[in-house]
Amino acid sequence: MTKSQRKMYIFLFVLTVVTTLGFQGWRILINNFAVEIVKINGQEMGLLQSIREVPGFLALLVIYLLFIFTEHRLAALSVIILGIGVGLTGFFPCFLGLVFCTLLMSFGFHYYETLNQSLTLQYFDLKQAPLVMGKLKGLAALVNIITGVIVFGLAFWLNYKQMFLVLGGLTVLGGLWALVQDPSDKQLPPQHKKMILRKKYWLFYVLTLFAGARRQIFVAFAVFLLVKKFHYSILEISVLFVVNNVLNYYFSPILGKAINRFGERWILSLEYFSLIFIFLVYAFGENKWLIGIMYILDHIFFNFAIAIRSFFQKIADPKDIAPSMAVGFTINHIIAVIVPVVGGVLWMYDYRIPFIGGAIFSFISLCFVQLIKYKGE
Numbered sequence: 001m002t003k004s005q006r007k008m009y010i011f012l013f014v015l016t017v018v019t020t021l022g023f024q025g026w027r028i029l030i031n032n033f034a035v036e037i038v039k040i041n042g043q044e045m046g047l048l049q050s051i052r053e054v055p056g057f058l059a060l061l062v063i064y065l066l067f068i069f070t071e072h073r074l075a076a077l078s079v080i081i082l083g084i085g086v087g088l089t090g091f092f093p094c095f096l097g098l099v100f101c102t103l104l105m106s107f108g109f110h111y112y113e114t115l116n117q118s119l120t121l122q123y124f125d126l127k128q129a130p131l132v133m134g135k136l137k138g139l140a141a142l143v144n145i146i147t148g149v150i151v152f153g154l155a156f157w158l159n160y161k162q163m164f165l166v167l168g169g170l171t172v173l174g175g176l177w178a179l180v181q182d183p184s185d186k187q188l189p190p191q192h193k194k195m196i197l198r199k200k201y202w203l204f205y206v207l208t209l210f211a212g213a214r215r216q217i218f219v220a221f222a223v224f225l226l227v228k229k230f231h232y233s234i235l236e237i238s239v240l241f242v243v244n245n246v247l248n249y250y251f252s253p254i255l256g257k258a259i260n261r262f263g264e265r266w267i268l269s270l271e272y273f274s275l276i277f278i279f280l281v282y283a284f285g286e287n288k289w290l291i292g293i294m295y296i297l298d299h300i301f302f303n304f305a306i307a308i309r310s311f312f313q314k315i316a317d318p319k320d321i322a323p324s325m326a327v328g329f330t331i332n333h334i335i336a337v338i339v340p341v342v343g344g345v346l347w348m349y350d351y352r353i354p355f356i357g358g359a360i361f362s363f364i365s366l367c368f369v370q371l372i373k374y375k376g377e
Contacts (some may be wrong), residue, residue: 004185008123008130011072011183012116016136018174019079020143022086023109025167028151028241030089032234033160037093043348044095049220049340051099055107056212057337059114059329063322072184073320075115079175082108087168090161110329118325120315122188129259129313133306134256141248148242153236196323203287203314203371204324205331207268210365211305212273212332213339217358220300220340221347222295229351230288238333244296252303265372271304272366279358304323311372 034040040048065074085105092101095097114135124132147167154163226232232240259267281294309325316324343354 004126004183005123007183008185010121011178011181012136013139014115014174015075015112015178016139018171019082019109019112020140021147021174022079022083022167022171023105023150024144024147024241025163026086026089026105027149028071028238029160029163029224029234031223032237033089033093034098035227037160038095038098040095040098041343041348045220045224045340045344047271047341047344048095048102049216049344050337052102052106053216053333053337053340054058054102055193056110056329056333058325059110059333062111062114062326062329065111066322070184071115071119072182073179075112075119076178076181076191077173078108078112078115079178079313080108081105081166081175082112083171083173084108085168087165087282089168090159090164091153093160100109110333114326114329117309117328118322121309121321121325122318123185126310126314128365129289130256130259130306130310131253133258133309134253137252137255137303137306138249141252142243144245145242145249148238148245152235152238152242155238156310163360181343196320196327198320200315201312201320203368204308204315204328206368207308207311207365208328208332209335210361210368211308213335213361214358214365215302215305215332215337216339217279217343217354217361218298221343221351221354222298225282225355226291226295230291231290232288240295244299247296248300251300255303255306259307259310263372264307265369267304267307268369268372269366270371271301271307272302272362275362276359276366278356279362282358283352285353304317 031045034048036043062074069077082105085101085103085108088104089098089101092098119130120136121129150167151163154166158166223237226237226240255267278294278298278301282291285291285294308327312324312328313321339354339357343357346353346357
């Protein structure tokens with residue numbers, strides 16, 4: 001790596017640690033907090049998850065915020081907002097309070113993720129980018145493990161309010177550190193500060209759209225299924241998250257190498273072919289531990305989405321990366337805003353329907369993946 005690349009890698013390394021700590025802690029706690037304290041049902045959970053995706057839908061606004069802030073500074077501010085949202089969650093044990101804190105947390109998370117992807121693709125070349133994304137995913141998995149252990153331990157001593165406050169406070173501290181750093185490289189091509197939609201990127205847009213639908217079924221209903229139908233406790237959820245991320249810690253760096261070796265089409269085909277069966281097991285499986293295994297496999301394949309971004313890097317104009325990542329996040333969340341609330345309504349009729357829908361989305365994605373081609377393939 002060059003000096004500027006090392007500076008950016010350290011910057012993203014630290015922000016990945018604190019962002020993952022805050023968001024993963026929120027994810028571990030939120031289902032049990034929502035069911036046990038706020039007393040929400042499946043329809044309300046679907047609505048909450050749809051609301052959570054509204055900031056992702058508005059990620060397009062990142063383009064215009066770049067007129068005011070540099071990318072790295074906006075990334076740091078986003079992490080601070082994420083931490084504040086997580087820290088306040090326990091202070092509002094009602095549905096509307098949960099909506100407010102979730103929105104705040106989500107704006108920070110989605111805007112940081114948009115900028116994280118943009119900075120990674122700008123600062124690292126076609127061979128380095130999948131490796132860096134894989135390493136950061138592996139780092140996130142390691143932090144997920146540590147977070148699971150922390151929550152497991154804190155659950156014996158602290159209540160929900162205190163646990164949210166600790167996790168959010170640590171996230172804010174990391175964001176404040178990043179706010180005074182400057183890892184930028186003035187020699188890189190300046191990014192367009194306007195919305196970019198190009199015909200040659202159509203396949204990236206389509207894959208991103210359906211990835212959003214698949215992701216939301218996983219995020220909104222997989223853990224909720226474990227808690228609601230199979231009665232997983234907060235301690236069991238914590239243990240599952242730790243086991244899950246031990247595997248991802250070792251696997252994620254290998255994924256970047258696999259993308260370089262086998263190509264995006266092969267990697268994404270494997271993901272979507274496998275997801276068809278995983279979603280069907282969610283829908284029709286009756287064994288508590290089998291569903292837990294499916295959740296672990298689902299989470300492993302979740303990381304394969306970095307192949308969509310590395311595919312885009314190979315077909316993109318370098319000046320299009322920042323605005324295109326923002327556009328991609330918005331496209332990803334067009335259907336993501338709709339799926340949880342519709343899925344929540346369908347859950348009330350039959351919990352299997354959202355997961356059958358996930359299998360259908362995976363099949364459609366599998367078909368589109370076969371169209372991946374790029375210069376030099």
